[in-house]
């Protein structure tokens with residue numbers, strides 16, 4: 303573990319060997335590297351175009367959070383003339399990659415996953431940090447420690463303390479992937495709180511539940527092509543935002559539009575989408591996907607929900623494990639169960655993300 307430094311020295315990067323490109327995000331390219339002295343494997347996130355806002359937001363949120371359960375830990379940060387770099391422990395696969403595989407998720411696995419993200423959010427919100435980008439590819443697993451982490455604090459921000467000069471400052475609504483964006487942001491609310499992350503987690507919880515079906519393809523619960531379309535999809539499933547029945551004050555939001563579903567428009571309920579979900583699971587999902595952010599459940603209340611204490615209990619291993627596989631995955635099972643691919647507890651975990659541009663080991667870092 304290295305002390306966190308904030309250097310303006312390209313030589314700082316020379317401490318790391320570049321191994322390969324792992325993935326890229328909206329603002330970054332992420333490489334696998336190795337610390338030359340300690341040999342520790344790391345992920346080196348290069349922030350594109352030297353985007354200072356994203357870099358500063360991520361560094362500042364992660365420093366404020368320090369060592370927090372289920373939140374990725376920042377090992378080091380380096381700024382050069384052209385780019386900014388964040389150094390993290392190297393993790394293995396993100397939830398989007400897991401969802402895209404032909405795996406069938408068990409309820410116990412799903413509970414464990416949602417519970418851990420809730421723990422991460424509880425700590426973030428207690429420290430007044432909003433993540434603002436909860437979605438499957440920002441959740442990662444580490445195979446060796448069998449842990450799950452919330453990553454990517456590039457959109458995070460700290461809430462101003464009550465009574466401080468900035469307490470009433472407006473915040474941007476242009477955050478979060480639209481599929482995971484809550485209705486208040488879609489309608490232009492500029493003074494929001496941690497409840498935006500809970501809505502996103504409710505959507506992610508749904509993505510996981512949909513993968514309990516053997517034939518399911520990974521698809522988000524709401525996938526509007528525009529903000530209005532997104533609101534219409536939410537309304538068709540959860541209900542139309544309305545002053546009197548479900549959301550006092552909604553009509554005051556800057557972009558409020560009364561939504562009326564057409565007579566022949568397909569109306570479904572969460573129960574129709576998830577008929578297999580028991581009453582405690584349905585209750586938690588409904589409380590996360592509550593239209594009015596003031597009535598939406600908080601992370602700490604959600605953690606006390608009976609969903610996590612009723613059978614099947616969340617996986618007891620340190621990390622969720624797959625308990626069942628689809629036919630396609632079964633073909634790979636023998637390979638997965640080979641000794642080198644099996645964890646200490648004997649639990650097969652998803653393999654590391656595929657790479658797009660492998661580079662020879664031990665090259666001097668050159669981005």
Ligand SMILES: Nc1ncnc2c1ncn2[C@@H]1O[C@H](COP(=O)(O)OP(=O)(O)O)[C@@H](O)[C@H]1O
Nearest residue numbers: 325327328329330332345390392393439454456
């Ligand atoms: N510590 C890590 N170890 C391995 N892969 C990582 C790590 N951090 C990020 N990645 C991969 O890189 C992708 C982009 O990283 P992320 O921090 O989300 O950047 P962005 O802000 O550009 O979205 C992630 O979705 C993940 O697949």
Ligand SMILES: [Mg+2]
Nearest residue numbers: 327439440454
């Ligand atoms: Mg990301």
